[in-house]
Amino acid sequence: MFLKNQPQDQQHQYQHFLKIVGSLSNLYSDSKTPYLYYRIAEKLFCRAFKADDLSRGDVSADAKKDNIGIGLKTFLAKNNKTFQKVAEFNGDRNSYVDLGNTKLIRKIAELRNTRISFTEHIHQIQSSIYHCILREEGKFKIFESNMDKIDIDNIQDIKKNPNTITFNDDINDYSFSLSKSTLLKRFDSTNFDLVLDEFDINVLKDPLLTLQECFTQNERESIFLTDAQIEQTIYLPLYGRGMKVFEKSGLNQWNAGGRTRNKSEVYIPIPNAIHNNFPNFFPSRNQSFLLKLPNGGKMKSKICQDGGKALMSHSNKELGKWILRDILDLQEGELLTYEKLALLGIDSVRIDKISNSEFEINFSRIGSYENFKESYLDN
Structure with missing residues (x-):
């Protein structure tokens, strides 16, 4: 005990x-x-x-x-x-x-x-x-x-x-x-x-x-430990359109063609609606920031690709190693499916902004991004 x-x-x-x-x-x-x-x-x-x-x-x-x-x-x-x-x-x-x-x-x-x-x-x-x-x-x-x-x-x-x-x-x-x-x-x-x-x-x-x-009597000392000051929170999907993890993009980016890729190369999709409704949430494209993981570790990260559609680690294999290997326990070359996420009860991540150089990431239950989209995103 x-x-x-x-x-x-x-x-x-x-x-x-x-x-x-x-x-x-x-x-x-x-x-x-x-x-x-x-x-x-x-x-x-x-x-x-x-x-x-x-x-x-x-x-x-x-x-x-x-x-x-x-x-x-x-x-x-x-x-x-x-x-x-x-x-x-x-x-x-x-x-x-x-x-x-x-x-x-x-x-x-x-x-x-x-x-x-x-x-x-x-x-x-x-x-x-x-x-x-x-x-x-x-x-x-x-x-x-x-x-x-x-x-x-x-x-x-x-x-x-x-x-x-x-x-x-x-x-x-x-x-x-x-x-x-x-x-x-x-x-x-x-x-x-x-x-x-x-x-x-x-x-x-x-x-x-x-x-x-x-x-x-001005005895105002709080008994509570305040959380880190969170400026803003958004949710991102771990899937693409149609509630599907595409075979050659997102968390299966390692499977895309065009060049030789590391088997852990992935990105978390950032829908256009996130940038349209929260234009100042993330730093500019390719500007580094720290992403705090649930286990307390920190990962150097950045926003990449045209339209800032991808959240990636600075080393393009570090994010995939953490999500695909350490968390989802997938073997190299094994495709991630939505069904695998559903079995774990997750399909989204919550991103908390602490500052323009520090963010926190946590996995979120099924439907979190869709609920966020319905409540806060105009398009």
Whole structure:
């Protein structure tokens, strides 16, 4: 597990942060059970434990510390055996919607396991866990469990209900929602060995008045670690027209004719609509900038080709080695297809602009570019 292996001062700071935020619960609810918004929980965790925040990356883990991936969750304890959402497969619906119950569940399990492996691969994670904050009347409990892959060969007790299919693999109980395309896992916190900490939350009766007094006294130090200042964000497709990865361009550029090419030579397509609607997002053509990768590495990159239609690394094989070999695990000479991307649940990348000389790249779930196009691109 994670929590008890962290320095004592970080554990104390984490608890302190949670007590502060929990004390403000009456800003949102009159319940005797303290409230904790999941996005705030993610920020507190990463701040206290100096962990990498992965929550914007559409991956299975919300944070990473050293070589451990952490899925962060907060929910009501209830009977301490509640089902909670762990994955969504709406973009993969066509691959399983017409299958029978057993084949459908095996497909969902395959997709789930692939997503966990993909996350661990791109972020160089060796093991993954869930870190959960359970909310009870007047207190928080901290509970941790493994983020297990589903044992596909041991799936059993498949039961169809009107809108769900339940099953287990002799390790965990699962429930798949047919209408929402979401997989839920039972979190059993009745095992006291997995409850690592619990503490009372003193909920303020009038938190707004307390906050006002703090600001009046000029005590304005924020408890949150601010993200790197992101100037702007766009999404780029990893495919071409017709939702197709073309055989001789884009991520298969290495297969194009005309000259001898390295088997890792690729580029990420930049549609004209990106330049038309965000003309100052990227630097000028062939002007170098740093592209920060999800694993923390940085790649010297540039905008290339006529009309600035290509995002490439300075060494035209470095980007391809990272995407095709390190991430997608393709062999040299193996064509990338949209189906391969769909299996991983991705078809786009998110590009965050930090400055004109520094950008960040993260993989994004299926439909991210199309949604961005519909909302922000005029042509």
